[in-house]
Amino acid sequence: MKRQLVVYLVSLAAFLGPFTQTIYTPILPEVREAFATSSFLMSQSRLCGEHFFGSLRALSITS
Numbered sequence: 001m002k003r004q005l006v007v008y009l010v011s012l013a014a015f016l017g018p019f020t021q022t023i024y025t026p027i028l029p030e031v032r033e034a035f036a037t038s039s040f041l042m043s044q045s046r047l048c049g050e051h052f053f054g055s056l057r058a059l060s061i062t063s
Contacts, residue, residue: 028042
């Protein structure tokens with residue numbers, strides 16, 4: 001049962017990944033303007049977020 005749940009969750013994450021990227025990427029210029037920041041800082045914050053949440057995801061799968 002636990003193995004099936006892991007397979008289901010990984011499949012769901014793989015399926016939803018492209019959709020979130022499609023929604024997230026086009027709005028970046030608007031977010032940059034709203035926060036009056038540079039493209040460099042936007043990309044750095046995105047990378048830090050991906051690293052942080054990726055680490056949390058890896059911990060939750062291995063626990």
